[in-house]
Amino acid sequence: MTAANEVVYGHRMRRTRALFHIGSGSERRARTLARRSALWQQFVQSHGGPAQVEVEILERHRCPARARLREMELVRIHQPPTNRFGRASIPGAILAGRPKGSGKRCRCGSPDCYGTEAAQCVARAKQ
Numbered sequence: 001m002t003a004a005n006e007v008v009y010g011h012r013m014r015r016t017r018a019l020f021h022i023g024s025g026s027e028r029r030a031r032t033l034a035r036r037s038a039l040w041q042q043f044v045q046s047h048g049g050p051a052q053v054e055v056e057i058l059e060r061h062r063c064p065a066r067a068r069l070r071e072m073e074l075v076r077i078h079q080p081p082t083n084r085f086g087r088a089s090i091p092g093a094i095l096a097g098r099p100k101g102s103g104k105r106c107r108c109g110s111p112d113c114y115g116t117e118a119a120q121c122v123a124r125a126k127q
Contacts, residue, residue, distance in 0.1 A: 037082065
């Protein structure tokens with residue numbers, strides 16, 4: 001069994017407790033507060049600075065495409081103020097099973113590989 005090395009994470013400010021950002025990637029990325037968007041930086045600075053940010057690992061996944069899908073589902077549900085992408089609907093590339101930064105469907109080989117599941121759905125729809 002492969003390790004669950006992809007995470008879906010949330011950022012919240014200590015005082016407000018509501019998630020202001022949801023992301024997916026490595027646990028290292030979740031805990032890195034540098035190289036965030038200007039909107040993220042502005043929000044954090046206006047709410048007490050980076051020392052007030054708490055990181056919560058919401059879910060762990062073996063499949064990067066499934067983690068990305070769950071990120072978008074949670075963005076749609078929670079509507080965090082620093083997430084603009086995916087607030088209204090889940091983009092087609094994500095529904096097609098493509099992980100971040102990839103033009104190809106995921107083939108990670110994990111039992112819960114969303115890329116494989118998406119490919120099977122497409123094949124069934126064509127029958």
